[in-house]
Amino acid sequence: MEQLVQQIAxxxxxxxxxxxxxxxDLEQYxxxxxxxxxIVKALFGEMKQVPNDRKxxxxxxxxxxKQLAEAKYEQFSELKDNASASDSHIDYTLPAEPHRLGTRHPISQVRNKIIRIFERLGFTIAEGPEIEDDWHNFTALNLPExxxxxxxxxxxxxxxxxxxLLRTQTSSAQVRVMEAGKLPIRIISPGRVYRNETISAxxxxxxxxVEGLYIDENVSFADLKQTLYHFVKEMFGENTGIRFRPSYFPFTEPSAEMDIVCFICGGTGCNVCKQTGWVEILGCGMVHPKVLANCGIDPEKYTGFAFGMGIERITMLxxxxKDLRLFSENDVRFLEQFEGTI
Structure with missing residues (x-):
C-alpha cells in the first residue's frame, strides 16, 4: 500500500x-x-491488493x-466548450457541395435498350452459366468434335x-431452353462470352x-427479316442503310449476316468498317434441323430462326x-461522357 500512496503523491x-x-492538451489529460x-480507474482496481484493515x-x-483530477479538468473546461462551439459553427448561407451522379456503363445502356426492343415483340430473357460443357456450347449446336x-x-x-470451357456464345442458354421442351419459344439470351483473340480496336x-431464338410452327425467313428490320430501325433510326448477305453458320441453314452503313465514317471507310463503309452487326438464319433434333424438338413440325449480335459492336456504332478497348479500361473521363444518356 505504501508504494501506491507514493505513486498517488x-x-x-x-x-x-x-x-x-x-x-x-486538455483532452489528453x-x-x-x-x-x-x-490512472484513476487503474488505482481503484488496486483496492483488492490492500489489506482489509487499511481499505x-x-x-x-x-x-x-479522484476529486483533485476532476477539479483540474473542470478548471479548464472553457477550452473544451470553445472547441465544441468552433466545431459546430456552420455557415448555412454557403452553397451546398455538388452531388455527383454516377453513370451507367454504355454497354449496360445499350444492352437494356436491346432488351426493351425485343420485349415489345414478345421475347423473354433466358440466361445461362458462363462456364459450360462441350454439349451445350458446341455439340448440340451441330458442331461435333x-x-x-x-x-x-x-x-x-x-x-x-x-x-x-468459358462459353464462346450465349447460344448455350438457348440450348438449355430448347431442352426444356416448352414450346413455342421466343427468347433473347444476353450475357458475357469469351474467346482467345488478340485484343485490338x-x-x-x-x-x-445478345442472341435471339424463335421456334414455333410455320416460322419463316420472312419473319426473321422483318424482326431484324424492326430492331435496326428502333435502335439506329428509320433511315439506316441495311443489307443482308449470305453466310455460313453450322447451327442455322440458310444463314445470313446483316450489315448497316458505318455511322463512324458515314460509309466512306474507316478502321472500324475495314474501309468498306459497312459494318456487320449480327449473324442470323433458320435453326438447323439437326439442332432441333439434338434438343428433342421435332424438325418436321417446328421451325425457327436465331440471331446473335455483339453488344460492343452495336454500342460503337x-x-x-472507334476503339472497343475503351469499354473495359475503366477510364472515368470516358465513362462520364454518358451521364446525359441515362
Missing part, C-alpha cells in the same frame, strides 16, 4: 503542475487520468485524488475429358452478346466509338 504533483495549452483506461484509509486517499467450324472460335478450356478476349 507523484500524480498529485503532476496534476498541480499541469496547464493545458489548448483543447487537445482527460484520457490519461479520467478515461476508462486512465478504508486507502479509499479516502483515492477519493481525494473435329468439326472445322470449331476452329472459328479459339476457346478458353478449363478442363479436358470431360471438356469444360475491334476485338477483345471477352465481350457481350450508336455512340461512334
Amino acid at each position: 507523484a500524480y498529485k504533483d503532476e496534476i498541480a503542475a499541469f496547464t493545458p495549452a489548448g483543447a487537445a 482527460r484520457i490519461k487520468f479520467l478515461g476508462t483506461k486512465g 478504508k484509509e486507502f479509499g479516502q486517499i483515492l477519493n481525494e485524488f 473435329n468439326h472445322p467450324a470449331r476452329d472459328m472460335q479459339d476457346t478458353f478450356f478449363i478442363s479436358k475429358n470431360p471438356d469444360w 475491334r476485338a477483345h478476349c471477352f465481350f457481350h452478346q 450508336k455512340y461512334q466509338i
Whole structure:
C-alpha cells in the first residue's frame, strides 16, 4: 500500500503542475487520468491488493485524488466548450457541395435498350452459366468434335475429358431452353462470352452478346427479316442503310449476316468498317434441323430462326466509338461522357 500512496503523491504533483495549452492538451489529460483506461480507474482496481484493515484509509486517499483530477479538468473546461462551439459553427448561407451522379456503363445502356426492343415483340430473357460443357456450347449446336467450324472460335478450356470451357456464345442458354421442351419459344439470351483473340480496336478476349431464338410452327425467313428490320430501325433510326448477305453458320441453314452503313465514317471507310463503309452487326438464319433434333424438338413440325449480335459492336456504332478497348479500361473521363444518356 505504501508504494501506491507514493505513486498517488507523484500524480498529485503532476496534476498541480499541469496547464493545458489548448483543447487537445486538455483532452489528453482527460484520457490519461479520467478515461476508462486512465490512472484513476487503474488505482481503484488496486483496492483488492490492500489489506482489509487499511481499505478504508486507502479509499479516502483515492477519493481525494479522484476529486483533485476532476477539479483540474473542470478548471479548464472553457477550452473544451470553445472547441465544441468552433466545431459546430456552420455557415448555412454557403452553397451546398455538388452531388455527383454516377453513370451507367454504355454497354449496360445499350444492352437494356436491346432488351426493351425485343420485349415489345414478345421475347423473354433466358440466361445461362458462363462456364459450360462441350454439349451445350458446341455439340448440340451441330458442331461435333473435329468439326472445322470449331476452329472459328479459339476457346478458353478449363478442363479436358470431360471438356469444360468459358462459353464462346450465349447460344448455350438457348440450348438449355430448347431442352426444356416448352414450346413455342421466343427468347433473347444476353450475357458475357469469351474467346482467345488478340485484343485490338475491334476485338477483345471477352465481350457481350445478345442472341435471339424463335421456334414455333410455320416460322419463316420472312419473319426473321422483318424482326431484324424492326430492331435496326428502333435502335439506329428509320433511315439506316441495311443489307443482308449470305453466310455460313453450322447451327442455322440458310444463314445470313446483316450489315448497316458505318455511322463512324458515314460509309466512306474507316478502321472500324475495314474501309468498306459497312459494318456487320449480327449473324442470323433458320435453326438447323439437326439442332432441333439434338434438343428433342421435332424438325418436321417446328421451325425457327436465331440471331446473335455483339453488344460492343452495336454500342460503337450508336455512340461512334472507334476503339472497343475503351469499354473495359475503366477510364472515368470516358465513362462520364454518358451521364446525359441515362
